[in-house]
Amino acid sequence: MVRGEAGSPWRLGIIGGGPAGSFFAHFASRWSSRLQIPVSLIIFDGKSFQKSGPQGCNLCAGVISRSLQLRLKEEGIFLPAKRIMSWVEGYRLHIQDESIRLESPPGRQGKVATVFRGNGPRYTRFPDIVSFDDFLLNWAQDMGARVIPFPVQSLRFPEKDGDPIIVLYGSSPTSLAEEEVDWLIGAFGVNTNLGQKLQHFGLGYVPPATRLTFQAELKFPGDIREEIIGHDIHIFFPRHRLIRYATLIPKGQFTTLTIIGWKDISPDILQQFYELPEIKKRFPPSKPTCFCYPRIVISSCRPPKNPRFLLVGDAAFCRYYKNGLESAFLSARLAAQAIFENYSRKNSNKIYYHRAEKFIIKDNFYGRILFRCNDLIASFPPLTKFNLSLIRKTCESFLSRQLKEILWDIFTGEKPYRQIFRACLQPRLLWEILKFSIIEICKKRKNEISHSGLAAPHESHKISQPEDSNKTEVSRQDLFLSSSKVMMNNNLNSTSGEISSAFDKAAALSPTSLYSVKSLEIKETTSLSNKTIVVIGGGPAGTSFAIKLRRLVRHQPQPPRIFLYEGKPLEKKSHYNQCLGVLSPPLPEIMEKELAFPSPGL
Structure with missing residues (x-):
């Protein structure tokens, strides 16, 4: 562990002032107070989250699950009401011509919240600042972090273990300033070019695999927004060669559209989305107020070899297709814990990545299985009808409640994928599905026999x-x-x-x-x-x-x-x-x- 002169604080540099960087500053400050170790927290970020449009946005759908809200409350972080655009009451799944509404399982308190990462869509004005990222960055500053409002242009890593890491920052590569830090935390995400630059530094870092998606802010007429969208998040699973699924997320007078493809999204994807039959009959084409093409993480990174350089957030890994904000929270907490609990040793980075692999990376293995199963059910009409009938015909039964809870946890991300996967393999659940299947097959066969036996000749x-x-x-x-x-x-x-x-x-x-x-x-x-x-x-x-x-x-x-x-x-x-x-x-x-x-x- 590198330390300054006697009594001088540890200098912790954080590249990125988004949720991952702000969360790390929060946890580092907590550990510093607990262990009575003075620290100097420096956050580098050239983006102002008080601006509207892409200039102030970190390109995210902006859904805060109840599990993340509970974690924030445990840390004493309470979201101001003015930063919350809508409270979500349910999820509505649309599979071809079928649809089903999921409500919160019994016994779970609170609602899912939706926010803007920046200060709203382009060319919009709100009475107050509504940016969620701005709130977290202000929180980090209240915890003692210093913000340098310039982007990082380059890094210099020392040859000796005891020398500091040099951070070069500035508005352009020609006018750079330097800052020395003992530890460096990378919270720059995958939608910047810094991750690509780090590959040439000889650190062994390889960014995670990503997929190009589409996101837009739409402003539907009031009657459609109230009667069709309401306070539900709508998820569409069309039988389309390019679109894997799409979501409509209510945010006050706006609706955020996110389209996830089987591969990288093409530029004309919005037009293809509006041409889907299930969209045509529900929504008129709406010109986006603001749109972007963010990348989402679909694998984990190869971590850098430098023991004093740790990556948090989606620059390192993220939950599969879900809860980028909660992944940032978890990775920041694990990184701060590994640094402060093992400050006298040089293996803090190994401890951190080992814990992250256990809680996040390996959990994604089960997430991939669950989403593949969902893709199979959504693409095969007989399976779609059968699974929907399991829920509808067994309303208020154990089978219906369990299936709805499993679907709710998959699409909200409130539980680890491993736990959801185990819930799918409950002996009683499997027995109820088998029993229901046998009964339905017998009923269908009986009806076929009765119709064929009593059918008269054609009229x-x-x-x-x-x-x-x-x-x-x-x-x-x-x-x-x-x-x-x-x-x-x-x-x-x-x-x-x-x-x-x-x-x-x-x-x-x-x-x-x-x-x-x-x-x-x-x-x-x-x-x-x-x-x-x-x-x-x-x-x-x-x-x-x-x-x-x-x-x-x-x-x-x-x-x-x-x-x-x-x-x-x-x-x-x-x-x-x-x-x-x-x-x-x-x-x-x-x-x-x-x-x-x-x-x-x-």
Whole structure:
């Protein structure tokens, strides 16, 4: 650990006055007071957060989760009401033509807040300063940090361990000033060029992989803002080759649009967004008041080898697609803890990155799995409908509550991804999903069977009924079943009259007659004279019934007409009834005795 002369403070330089830098200054000041170690905190940042538009913005969606608000309160940091643009009451997910609203799980206090990182969109004026980053930077100054309002242009690292690090800053590379520091904290983010410069310093630093996104401030008409957007964050998962998902975030009279792509966003992405069917029917095209193309972190960096140079915020790592502000808070706290708890040793950087890997980097492994699963569900309509039905049909049940809580935690980032992943694997949750799936499959199969069994011929094939149905005779040739041959005709155009008449007359059979036919013991055969009997299904059961019935009534003076209805062309190889096809004893004997049907030869 490098220290100044006896009694002189440690000089801690912080590159970047955004949330990560301000949070580190806060924690360093707390540790300094706790350990009675004098420190000098210097923040370098050439951006004024009191300006509107990109000049004062750190290019972020500006959503503060309840978990971050709770952490801030524990540190004594309370957000002023004038810095909060809106309080979010719920999240509404839009997947193709389906949508579902998520509310805060029971037992969780507070609401999600939305803020502007700068002082609002371009060309707007507010009565007071509304910038969240400006509030944090002022807080850091109140904790004793000194702000140098110039950007860092270059760095010089000493060859000896005891020498200070030189920070060169200024408004241009031609007019530079120097500042000596003992420790250097990089909180410059990924939307500056300083990270690229550091790769050429021989420190071994490689910036994290990033993805180019699109962000805009929109001003919809008041009725749309109040009735459609309301106080919810809307997340759209379109089936689009470029857009992975998009969010609409309410911020007072403005709405922040963020579009995340499968790859880097193209310049015309806003026009493609407005052409999405789910957007067209809800929102009219709105010209952005302000827009930018920020980069978001999708991996971790390779940290620098210098033991006195630590990186915090998204210059190092960030939660996967979520909570950049909370990641800045966590990394700043871990870095300050590693420096002050291990000030007498030279491995503070290793301790810091090891802890950060455990709490943030490894947790992103589970985050990637969760988002991949979500992408699969959103891109495959049957999975989409099934998962939404799990929530809707089991409303207020354990299954519905757990699934809603899991979705809420994924999209708000209120819990670590590891914890959310474990919640998805709860035995009871998996059992409830399996039980629901089995019940739904059985219901669907039952409905299919009932519809196929009771379905009448097409309306175009029906014939009108005469007034006196008792005197009606079938005008076409009846289809009689003999003991040797079942006459079937699958041409509905030629047999529509016979089949329709058969269905209409089938209701004339009395329960007694049906019972006698079922038992194959017809005692009063006269009750079947001039009747029409319809057998639906030309499989073994239907044909056996028809053959046996025909044999029993063949000696009647006026035998009934027997129709066999079968929709499959069984003479074709592609149509058959699923069966193992085993004729085990005594079935061959029964066929010969009861049906006079010879057993098929082998």
